[in-house]
Amino acid sequence: xxxxxxxxxxxxxxxxxxxxxxxxxxxxxxxxxxxxxxxxxxxxxxxxxxxxxxxxxxxxxxxxxxxxxxxxxxxxxxxxxxxxxxxxxxxxxxxxxxxxxxxxxxxxxxxxxxxxxxxxxxxxxxxxxxxxxxxxxxxxxxxxxxxxxxxxxxxxxxxxxxxxxxxxxxxxxxxxxxxxxxxxxxxxxxxxxxxxxxxxxxxxxxxxxxxxxxxxxxxxxxxxxxxxxxxxxxxxxxxxxxxxxxxxxxxxxxxxxxxxxxxxxxxxxxxxxxxxxxxxxxxxxxxxxxxxxxxxxxxxxxxxxxxxxxxxxxxxxxxxxxxxxxxxxxxxxxxxxxxxxxxxxxxxxxxxxxxxxxxxxxxxxxxxxx
Amino acid sequence: xxxxxxxxxxxxxxxxxxxxxxxxxxxxxxxxxxxxxxxxxxxxxxxxxxxxxxxxxxxxxxxxxxxxxxxxxxxxxxxxxxxxxxxxxxxxxxxxxxxxxxxxxxxxxxxxxxxxxxxxxxxxxxxxxxxxxxxxxxxxxxxxxxxxxxxxxx
Numbered sequence: 003x004x005x006x007x008x009x010x011x012x013x014x015x016x017x018x019x020x021x022x023x024x025x026x027x028x029x030x031x032x033x034x035x036x037x038x039x040x041x042x043x044x045x046x047x048x049x050x051x052x053x054x055x056x057x058x059x060x061x062x063x064x065x066x067x068x069x070x071x072x073x074x075x076x077x078x079x080x081x082x083x084x085x086x087x088x089x090x091x092x093x094x095x096x097x098x099x100x101x102x103x104x105x106x107x108x109x110x111x112x113x114x115x116x117x118x119x120x121x122x123x124x125x126x127x128x129x130x131x132x133x134x135x136x137x138x139x140x141x142x143x144x145x146x147x148x149x150x151x152x153x154x155x156x157x158x159x160x161x162x163x164x165x166x167x168x169x170x171x172x173x174x175x176x177x178x179x180x181x182x183x184x185x186x187x188x189x190x191x192x193x194x195x196x197x198x199x200x201x202x203x204x205x206x207x208x209x210x211x212x213x214x215x216x217x218x219x220x221x222x223x224x225x226x227x228x229x230x231x232x233x234x235x236x237x238x239x240x241x242x243x244x245x246x247x248x249x250x251x252x253x254x255x256x257x258x259x260x261x262x263x264x265x266x267x268x269x270x271x272x273x274x275x276x277x278x279x280x281x282x283x284x285x286x287x288x289x290x291x292x293x294x295x296x297x298x299x300x301x302x303x304x305x306x307x308x309x310x311x312x313x314x315x316x317x318x319x320x321x322x323x324x325x326x327x328x329x330x331x332x333x334x335x336x337x338x339x340x341x342x343x344x345x346x347x348x349x350x351x352x353x354x355x356x357x358x359x360x361x362x363x364x365x366x367x368x369x370x371x372x
Numbered sequence: 373x374x375x376x377x378x379x380x381x382x383x384x385x386x387x388x389x390x391x392x393x394x395x396x397x398x399x400x401x402x403x404x405x406x407x408x409x410x411x412x413x414x415x416x417x418x419x420x421x422x423x424x425x426x427x428x429x430x431x432x433x434x435x436x437x438x439x440x441x442x443x444x445x446x447x448x449x450x451x452x453x454x455x456x457x458x459x460x461x462x463x464x465x466x467x468x469x470x471x472x473x474x475x476x477x478x479x480x481x482x483x484x485x486x487x488x489x490x491x492x493x494x495x496x497x498x499x500x501x502x503x504x505x506x507x508x509x510x511x512x513x514x515x516x517x518x519x520x521x522x523x524x525x526x
Contacts, residue, residue: 018474022490059474062481066488067501089481096484096510123511 013039017056021063034075037064041079044086058087065093070100077101081108088112095120099128106132114140121146127155134158139165148174153182160188167192172199176206186211195219204337209345212335235296235331236273237339250279259283261316262368268323269347271339273331276324283310299324318359319350319369326350378406380502384428386411388419388435388447389468394491398434398468401495405502407432416442416450423456430459432502434489437469437476438526444469445476445522448483452517461512464505473526482520484510 028036040057043049061080065073077094080086081104091112094105105112106120106129117133121143124130130151133143135158147159148171156175159165167175172189176199179185189195189203190211200219207215241249253259259279267275277295281288284306294302300321307317326349336342351369354361361369385407389395392414399410411426413419416439423430433451435444444467451459466487467480480488486505489498 018472018477022472055478056474059472059477062477063472063488063490066485066504067497089478092510093481093484096508098504098507119511119513124509126509 013043013053013057015053016060018059018063021060030069030071033064033068033072037061037068037072037076038079041076041086041090042083044083044090046085054087058090061090062093065090065097065101070098073097073101074104077104081105084110086111088116092116095129099126102126102129103132107135108137114142117143118146121150124150127152130155131158134165135162137164139167141166141168141171144168145171145174148172148178153179153185157184157188160185160192163193169196169199172196173202176202180206183208183211187214190215190218201337204335207335207338207341209334209341212337212341213333216335234274235292236327237271237336237342239267239270239272239275246275246278247282250275250282253279254282261312261320264312265316265320265323265368268320268327269343269350271327271331271336271343271346273324273327280306280310283312285309295324296328299328315362316365318357319354319361319365322353322357322359323350326353379506380405380407380499383407383431383502383506384409384411385432385434386413386419386422386426386430388413388416388433388439388444390414390436390439394436401498402434404495405499415439416444416447418442419447420450420456423451424458426458430463432464432466432505434466434468437467437480438471443522443524443526445479445483445526446524448480448485449517449520449522452483452512452514454514461514462510464508466501466505476526479520479522483517483522484512 040061044057044061045054061076064076073094077097080090080094086109088111091105091109094101095109095112095116096102106117121130121133130147131154133139134147134151134155139147139159139162144159144165144167147155148167151159156179159167175185175189180203186203186207189199195203200215204212204215239246250259264276264279277292278288280303281291286306286309291302291306303321303324304317307320308314323346326346330342330345330349334342334345354369385402387395387398387402387410389398395412395414399412402410411422411430413422416435419433419435420442433447435447437444448465448467450456451463451465452461454461464486466489467485468489468491469476470491472488472490477488486508487501489501
């Protein structure tokens, strides 16, 4: 007996021949209800194996031949049944997109090798994204999705806490999509990011995501670049303290430490050089001056500018530049040195405009060049 | 439907059917649906030969299941396993039968048949099945197909 509601079916003894005889008489709704019912009970612990074989045959014929809504009903039930025959899940996974997505995302009977093969042969992004959303995605499947998936698929994979993504897959993701902020953010939002991936990622991040990376994965970020200790303001200039002091002494003797040199060094992020040069010029303690310049850069620089015998008209711009360096240093990652330096320059120029600092011809020329 | 709109218009089909009347009926139906051309074979082994010597790419194979000298499932297995060198492993292959059994359906499914049509059928049914078969994209895995046992007698 097959009637309107799914509960009305008597499935006892239903075989392929019976179904084919009745097929033309069934409405689409009745076929959908039958498909859902069969797919839900097939291979159940109390199901007769012979009956299950017949039901599998009927469902396979439905998948080949029935209307899309019927196939979708079968897909939903197959996806929810952990005892579904793999052949049905496989057929549905390769069927039209709507039915395939349901099975690809939820069916437990599809093996990793099935999913890998489908991703490798499939050009359908929606199907790949469904696989990326599975409750658990193995390293093999993640790796294949990383190799073949588009931005949406990879984003879904990164958002999936059940996805096991190896570093080589992450590298592939960054190779293919690393310039996209959605992907960068997706990597950063992962619970764990290896030091190698964090280091690689840090080289392409903007300021906001760099901060997010640093705050979420402090242990990883803290290890690069190793040459920048956390307690050092700005960027290293590659010299030892002795070498730097010798260089500064030589420049003082030659009177070659000019405002342009100091501001240029500020833009390079060389805070230590600027401190020691100003200390040498003003004959004050470098350590004390360094502490003052960190705490209140513009005011401390203004105080030391005159004793250093530097031209007064450069002091406001130099103060703004130094304050910008300290500000950027406090807020942003130094992993991308070029970005770090560009931020200092941009902030300096913006603040000179905001504070309406009057610039002479030499200064205007200098900042235009910068 | 104009030829330009007809997604079947470019298809070159091979019909494999031992019964001459059924074969002619299938050819006529396919031509009424607007397929480009139809080649015929009266057995699996004849189809095997036809595929190997055809100078034109065969887009779709429609094969009866029960035939002497090579049944439709044996032909499908040969194609999927790479025995027929001139054809893609994932070529569109529909089985046509008047006597469907659960066993035949299972084997056809294991060999990733793109369609399974039960006779008798109306032209619209054949058209729907052909269109869906052409949409079905699956990864062909020859090692899996090689493990499928196909009896000579069905």
